[in-house]
Structures are given as structure tokens and as C-alpha cells.
Amino acid sequence: MLNVVLFGPPGAGKGTQSEKLIEKYNLAHLSTGDLFRKHLGEGTDLGKLAQKYMDEGNLVPDSLVIDMVKDKIASTTDAKGFIFDGFPRTVPQAVALDDMLKEFDTTISGMVALEVPDEELKKRLLDRGKTSGRADDQNEEKINNRIQVYKDETLPVANFYNEQNKFNQIHGVGSINDIFQEISAVIDKF
Template identity: 85%
Template sequence: MLNIVLFGPPGAGKGTQSENIIAQYNLVHLSTGDLFRKHLGEGTELGKLAQKYMDDGNLVPDSVVIDMVKDKIASSTDAKGFIFDGFPRTVPQATALDEMLNEFDTSISGMVALDVPDEELKTRLLERGKTSGRADDQNEDKINNRIQVYKDETLPVAEFYDKQGKFNKIHGVGSIDEIFSNIRTVIDSF
């Protein structure tokens, strides 16, 4: 089973490249944002539990997020693999993901990390903000904060996978096709 963590800061091109990876390798896209919307929308027990935390103004605990991921994997038994997009965001989440995947006799094949200079990220996000309608893509202070939060809280996940020999950095500047070609070379080596 091919299980990929797609990684990178806001504006690195994860959304674009995840679509290419899914199409090329026939993987199931696993986005925690999509899982939250599904469980909240369907009013599942996990959705109700997540809603309770959010209603109280708290972050949804990792255990609930992992249970949502586990539910998705369990319901996709015929999958060739998964692409984890936007998850794990912390080392505790990465540890829990490894433990959970072990229950399914599989593991993360590798992390594909898109590396893009900060100035390029800012340019991309401001440009995307012109058409996306996302307020956080239209304000440079918010963009700077998102990049800093990524560096402070999420970047340690790369070190976690690097210690396992699963970290693969891809230069994320160039044409979409050039970047995807480099990604394919890395994935094909897993």
C-alpha cells in the first residue's frame, strides 16, 4: 500500500500536486478538513464529539481526529493507498498516525515536502487571494502569521519522518509539470 504525507507551508502547491498524485497513483485523498465536514454534516458520533469541543471554543483533540482518519481508512479497504493532505500537523499526530496505520498492517511510505521560499509563498497566496475569496490569503500580516505557525508547529513533523528515513524534499518552484515530474521520481522510489 502506498501511503504518502504531502507536506509544505501554505501556498506551496499541495492542493495542485495532490490532485496530480491522486490521478497518477489512484490514491484516496485524506484531508482532515474534508473529514471534519463529512462527520459534522452527517451528524456522526465523531462529528458530534468534535462539535462539542468546537462549541466550547476548544481545539478538537488529536484522538478524535485520529479516529476520523481511522474511520476513513477502515471504510476504504480496497484502496491502493492514501495521500495525507494537511495531516499530520504535529509530532504527536504523526506518532498516533504511525500507530494507527500499524493496526492496518501498513505504514507511511514517505513524506513529500514541497520547499518554497517565503517570498514566493507570500506572492502566491496574495495572488490566490484575488480569486479565492479567502480572507487569510488577502492580508500580508495573516499570511506571515500562517507561515510562522507552520515553521513553529508543523515543520517538526518533517524531522519526525526524516529520522525514519522517509523525508523527501522537492523544490516547489517551477512549472506544475516540472514539480510533479520530480515528485513522481521520488514516489516511484518508495
């Protein structure tokens, strides 16, 4: 099973590249944002529990996020693997993901990290904000905060996979197809 963590800061191009990778490798897309929307929208037990935490202004605990990921993996039988987009976001999530994947007799094949300079990220997000309608893509202060949160809280996940010799960095500036070719070349070695 091919399991890829697609990693990078907001605006690095993870969503764009995910679509192309899903098609090429027949992977299932696993985005925690999508999982939250699904469970909340369907009113599942996991969704109701997540809503309770959010209504109280708290972060949804890692264990609940992992349960949602586990549910998705268990219910996806036709894919050749998964592309983890925007997850794991913390080292404890990465550890929990590794432990959970063992239950399915699989593991993370590798991480592909898109490296993009901060100024390019800001430009991309502001440009995306003009068409996406996302308020967090239209405000430079919020964008700067999201980039800083990524550096402080999420970037350590790269070190976690680097210690397992699963970290692969790609320069995420250039044409979409050129970046896709570089990512594919890395994945083909997994």
C-alpha cells in the same frame, strides 16, 4: 499500500499536486479539513464531538482527529493507498498515525516536502485569495501568521520522518508539471 505524506507550508502547492498524484497512483485523498467538513455536515458522532470542542474555542484533540482518519481508511477499500494532505500537523499526530496504520498492517511509505521561499508563498496565497474567497488568503498579516505557525508547530514533523529515513524534499517552485515529475520520481522509489 502506498501512503504518502504531502508536506509543506500554506501555498506550497499541496492541493494542486495531490490531485495529480491521486490520479496517477490511484490514491485516496485524506485531508483533515475535508474530514471535518464531512463529519460536521453529516452530523456524525465524531462530528458532534468535534463541534463541541470548536464551540468552546478549543482545538479538536489529536485522538479525535486520528479517529476520523481511521474511519476514512477503514471505509476506503478500493484505493492503492493514501495521500495525507495537511496531516499530520504535529509530532504527536505523526506518532498516533504510525500507531494507527499498524492496525491496518501498513505504514507511511514516505514524506514529500515542498520547499518554497516565504515571499513566494505570500505571493501565491494573495493571488489565490483573489479567487478563492478565503479570508485567510487575503490578509498579509494572517498569511504571515499561518507561515509562522507552520514553522513553529508543523515543521518538526519533517524531522520525525527524517529520523525514519522517509523525508524527501522537493523544490516547490517551477511549473506544476516539472514539480509533479520530481515528486513522481521520488514516489516511484518508495
